[in-house]
Amino acid sequence: MEDLSANLLSRDKESVWHPFTQHGLGRQLLPVAGGMGAVIRDVEGREYLDMISSWWVNLHGHSRPELAKAVADQILKLDHVQFAGATHEPAVLLAERLLEAAGLRGKAKVFYSDNGSTAVEVALKIAHQHWVNQGTPRKLFAVLEGGYHGDTVGAMSVGRSSGFFDSFTGMMFETTVLPVPLIWRNFQNEEGEGDALSKIAALLDRLGNQMAGLIVEPLIQGAGGMRFHSPRYLSELCRLFQERSIPVIFDEVMTGFGRTGSFFAYQQTSVIPDMICLSKGITGGILPLSVTISSNLLFKSFLGDDFSSALAHGHSYTANPVACAAALCSLDLHEETDSLGQVARMNRRMAHHLEKLVTHPKIEHPRLLGGILAFDLVTSSRSYSAAAGRELTNFAQENGVLMRPIGNVLYLIPPYCTSDEQLDRVFGVIGEFLGGH
Numbered sequence: 001m002e003d004l005s006a007n008l009l010s011r012d013k014e015s016v017w018h019p020f021t022q023h024g025l026g027r028q029l030l031p032v033a034g035g036m037g038a039v040i041r042d043v044e045g046r047e048y049l050d051m052i053s054s055w056w057v058n059l060h061g062h063s064r065p066e067l068a069k070a071v072a073d074q075i076l077k078l079d080h081v082q083f084a085g086a087t088h089e090p091a092v093l094l095a096e097r098l099l100e101a102a103g104l105r106g107k108a109k110v111f112y113s114d115n116g117s118t119a120v121e122v123a124l125k126i127a128h129q130h131w132v133n134q135g136t137p138r139k140l141f142a143v144l145e146g147g148y149h150g151d152t153v154g155a156m157s158v159g160r161s162s163g164f165f166d167s168f169t170g171m172m173f174e175t176t177v178l179p180v181p182l183i184w185r186n187f188q189n190e191e192g193e194g195d196a197l198s199k200i201a202a203l204l205d206r207l208g209n210q211m212a213g214l215i216v217e218p219l220i221q222g223a224g225g226m227r228f229h230s231p232r233y234l235s236e237l238c239r240l241f242q243e244r245s246i247p248v249i250f251d252e253v254m255t256g257f258g259r260t261g262s263f264f265a266y267q268q269t270s271v272i273p274d275m276i277c278l279s280k281g282i283t284g285g286i287l288p289l290s291v292t293i294s295s296n297l298l299f300k301s302f303l304g305d306d307f308s309s310a311l312a313h314g315h316s317y318t319a320n321p322v323a324c325a326a327a328l329c330s331l332d333l334h335e336e337t338d339s340l341g342q343v344a345r346m347n348r349r350m351a352h353h354l355e356k357l358v359t360h361p362k363i364e365h366p367r368l369l370g371g372i373l374a375f376d377l378v379t380s381s382r383s384y385s386a387a388a389g390r391e392l393t394n395f396a397q398e399n400g401v402l403m404r405p406i407g408n409v410l411y412l413i414p415p416y417c418t419s420d421e422q423l424d425r426v427f428g429v430i431g432e433f434l435g436g437h
């Protein structure tokens with residue numbers, strides 16, 4: 001391949017349009033040349049700790065040779081085949097192992113797609129058609145305030161209140177937005193939870209028979225600002241829906257694969273979701289893949305003797321064998337590296353640092369669960385482009401740390417291979433930034 005390192009940025013500017021980017025502001029991009037472990041390296045050889053896990057996908061560190069080998073071996077065996085009317089070993093093995101890990105073997109089916117948004121679209125379509133197939137169509141979805149589920153039209157509709165999609169309101173369908181009683185360190189919100197639950201119960205008494213489903217990001221709402229709620233609230237909320245036979249969808253695109261301290265966030269609740277969406281870390285963060293795990297009960301409502309009740313959904317790369325092979329290797333790596341143990345270790349180190357940070361007057365609502373830490377920077381503006389967040393991004397980058405605050409919310413979501421010493425460096429940089437403010 002041609003070496004572009006000398007003029008990567010100018011060539012990029014001429015030909016590329018980036019995601020979630022206002023190109024009019026002319027902000028400098030980071031020209032990346034490589035990655036190893038928790039480190040990203042730019043074209044000039046400078047190193048940065050990847051505290052965003054590359055948009056939350058990377059679990060075991062960058063450039064793992066085990067994943068590279070699994071991918072190469074699979075390409076030489078079977079690179080791709082369409083998944084309608086055909087099947088293959090990597091897809092079947094992966095479905096079995098995911099169901100096993102979720103405690104749902106024999107109770108649910110795995111539907112493949114290729115990113116978090118499509119996993120959500122599939123879940124919404126399954127819930128919708130489930131009611132159509134029963135002859136009692138319903139189309140109203142209940143969502144949580146501040147939730148984010150991706151950027152395709154259905155996912156935007158159920159994530160509208162995240163505030164990212166104001167230009168697209170005309171394209172979206174209606175939803176019912178439910179309150180989220182937030183919690184943080186040393187603040188349990190039992191009163192708020194009780195109020196919210198009684199309002200929701202009353203709402204369901206009125207509208208329950210129009211509800212097609214409930215979708216939630218369990219325990220932590222990510223892109224909406226790393227907002228935490230309690231397992232108790234989530235369990236009670238879901239009970240209200242499930243006792244009315246309304247399917248509950250857990251979007252574990254961010255929380256899955258150990259991020260919150262358990263392999264899936266739902267394992268910290270008393271809920272068995274009717275559907276679970278997984279993506280991001282599913283391949284260890286190296287290839288696009290997603291699944292929508294769906295209960296056998298829902299699956300059965302699609303059975304019939306003509307196509308009309310079947311799920312008319314599929315992508316060209318559905319269940320791509322190479323991505324499935326990476327995901328199988330990633331599951332092995334979870335066991336070999338004791339990733340839950342690593343998350344627990346990172347949690348202890350981050351808790352230690354958070355303890356010292358919380359007394360700072362510029363910090364509020366500190367929160368930590370598993371390997372995800374967040375707090376709010378006290379500022380006058382909480383908009384996505386809040387200046388404090390941007391200043392911190394620049395300061396951190398100059399000091400060898402990649403972060404991407406959401407407005408005034410600073411968060412860390414490190415790869416599990418991040419060492420205690422690397423975390424100490426990150427908190428050193430945060431401390432220096434706060435010291436200057």
Ligand SMILES: Cc1ncc(COP(=O)(O)O)c(C=O)c1O
Nearest residue numbers: 115116117148149150222253254
């Ligand atoms: C909870 C959640 N759901 C869905 C998505 C969408 O995933 P993708 O960006 O792969 O479409 C995201 C992405 O951040 C997410 O955090």
